[in-house]
Amino acid sequence: MTTAPLGPTSNSSAVAAARTILTRLHEVMASRSHAQAKLNTVVEVIGASLDSEVCSIYLLREGMLELFATRGLAQEAVHVTRMAIGEGLVGTIASRVETLNLAEATAHPDFSYRPETGEDKFHSFAGVPIVRRERCVGVVCVQHVDPRRYEEVEIEALQTVAMVLSELIANADLVDEEEAAGIAAALTGPEQLRGLTLVKGLASGVAVYHQPRITIEHIVAEDTEAERQRVYLAFDKMREQIDRMASQAEFGSGGEHEEVLETYRMFAYDEGWSRRINEAIDSGLTAEAAIERVQQRTRMRMRQIDDPLLADRMHDLEDLANRLLRIVSGQLGTAASAGLRQDAILIARNLGPAELLEYDKRRLKGVILEEGSLTAHVVIVARAMGIPVLGRVKSLRGKVREGDPILLDADQALAFARPTRDMMIGFDERYAKNREKQAKYAALRDVVPITLDGERIAVNINAGLREDMPNLQLTGADGVGLYRTEFQFLVSATLPNRERQTRLYREVLESAAGKPVVFRTVDIGGDKSLPYLRHDEDGEEENPAMGWRALRLALERDSLLKVQARALLEASAGRVLQVMFPMISEPWEFDAARAVFEGQLAHLRKLGKTLPEAVKYGAMLEVPALAEVLDLLLPRLSFLSIGTNDLTQFLFAADRSNPKLAERYDWLSPAILRFVRRIAAQGHAHNVPMTVCGEMGGRQLEALALLGVGIRRLSITPAGVAPIKDLVRRVNLAEISAAMDGWLAHPPVSLREEMTAWAAQRGLIGD
Known part of the structure; x- marks a missing residue:
């Protein structure tokens, strides 16, 4: 039986051709030939179907990928050519368990030439992994003399072939299942698991796999x-x-x-x-x-x-x-449907929000994911449920068995499987100490943060979800110094309309119960791009953090900013609206953004709508260029916020998402602290309230440094409010200011070490 080549074609003919291939493969599978003969026939069928001179099958044997059958390469290479996982294009497919489709194979950095195969005359290459029980057990690939990328329908046909081969391989015992599964026979000792903190917290329980x-x-x-x-x-x-x-x-x-x-x-x-x-x-x-x-x-x-x-x-x-x-x-039979019988740490490659909601919250204590990201839907839901989540933990199935005891320390981005007795004792002590600390901090809720020399420090929270707002009352914070309005956009499948935005902003203000809320206009783009709001130009930005984002995007898409302005103004009827514009580089950008709000305010006035009692406009200083023209902008501002997260990466030209650079530049660097001191001095001179927003202000030692360079207002994560209040009550501002002046005039080798010793001598940093 011959098979028509499956090349560029219509959808209906592609389906028909794929069905013909599958039927032919079914006949091969049902034949009484031995496994090697079946593989030899399969490569002929696929090579002819895809009009490729070469079709080859590599299978995993003794830890190596061995050429088992080929059409087009030298037959003498069969059972001779072997590659390690990760070696060459075939090894790369196996190690990454992903498809490759190349017009020119030799241009790929992982290309490895094997002279015994006689493949030097072939240019194009496409290969897919053969997967069995989530593990790659082989690779099927095709090659062609002419340089060309294979069509999508051809790649899908290869994927179908790989599925059929997986069944054939299993039935014929062609690969070692135990070897392919990569299961360690004796997982008995403790195992440290490192990952990315997605939701902070401490938890312990037994490992439960979300689904077999x-x-x-x-x-x-x-x-x-x-x-x-x-x-x-x-x-x-x-x-x-x-x-x-x-x-x-x-x-x-x-x-x-x-x-x-x-x-x-x-x-x-x-x-x-x-x-x-x-x-x-x-x-x-x-x-x-x-x-x-x-x-x-x-x-x-x-x-x-x-x-x-x-x-x-x-x-x-x-x-x-x-x-x-x-x-x-x-x-x-998922773990959720079977029911959790004891305190559990859920293990999954990834998890959807609906699947998390199926679990009994009384038993589910934490989650560990092989993948996951800070912007994932499941993280938003887990945060609201109060469940710590650790993500980006690789090879979990090879390290953790069902039922293994797990200690999860998402605060430190760590987990321990099968912990020793000493580890458990240490964890229990830390957990108890954490509970005691939380109880002590809870007692500070109604305490006003005033320094030893009588200066009032404002401590606000950062928020972005409606569910964050109860933290305002729980922590006793002064207000919301940064409400990230983009979170509503990030969790939505479509652009939120004005009514939805208005409803959210009104509920946020009502939850604040009279305490001030600073709304930052949408800071999207960069690492927070939206699938429904794409850049008009082709191609991806090489450095999105410094590209089309935040106010730059909003001013170009002015309808986006107009809708948000109208929503904020309507939601603030009868109240004071404080609005802040992110990523300001020059004064004209602030003026343009303010003009949008003033235009919407005039429109509402014409309609006879109830207006805000007052509108206060602020800017976020993240771009260093703004510091050089700040004297021109300050007279127009009601307040200024310093965004230390972005400011740090811009000052050091160091992408904070790059793991090689993330820890390289210290917030307690003379360069940063001198910069912030200069900005704070300008703000005080113009009588403009100055707030530091970002993670820097939520850490006690860094907050101490900020107080020393003149910052008197902080906006931080809710968890940081009580520790910062505790710090403020122990500080003498005149003393830390004098010490900081000396350090910044003549910086020590390590300002962090110097400050740590200085603070410890005075009992400033909490236990």
């Missing part, structure tokens, strides 16, 4: 219509679950979590997703294999996406695909 991986045993469908009906029924059941979950969420109505779940529901009802699964079934796959094939494509796209927000939305889609796969296969 579903192994797809049958790839080729016998009855396409029956498979289609199975998928239809599974979609109906999944959508019912999502709707029920959204209606039962325990966060009240109108919150960010409602928007998160609405986005999630949008994916569940996405017709494009269900259509792609149907097309995969049309090609001859079972329902499970079709869902997995489409999911593989999603994973490919996720790896190609640099935009963290868009990547997080793709994670939501994968979460739904896992749910659909469990429903259609009848394997519904």
